[in-house]
Amino acid sequence: MVVDMTTGLYYFFSQAASIFAPSVVGDTIDVTGYQSLLVFSVLFFVLALISIQFVRRGDIVKHKGDIYDYVPDID
Numbered sequence: 390m391v392v393d394m395t396t397g398l399y400y401f402f403s404q405a406a407s408i409f410a411p412s413v414v415g416d417t418i419d420v421t422g423y424q425s426l427l428v429f430s431v432l433f434f435v436l437a438l439i440s441i442q443f444v445r446r447g448d449i450v451k452h453k454g455d456i457y458d459y460v461p462d463i464d
Contacts, residue, residue, distance in 0.1 A: 417425060
């Protein structure tokens with residue numbers, strides 16, 4: 390259930406970004422000019438680097454200690 394919910398949220402926000410981003414970027418360029426693109430690209434690159442630090446590797450293990458918890462299920 391958690392995988393379905395997170396996948397749904399991922400698709401929702403990616404579709405919302407593709408709908409709202411062009412108008413937001415167009416309005417920003419109209420107000421500040423094309424020089425703001427470099428500033429925004431650096432800002433969002435830094436935000437991406439910060440958010441990637443919270444990504445963990447591996448599967449979720451219920452309790453540590455049992456070697457069979459680390460073997461993936463083959464169904």
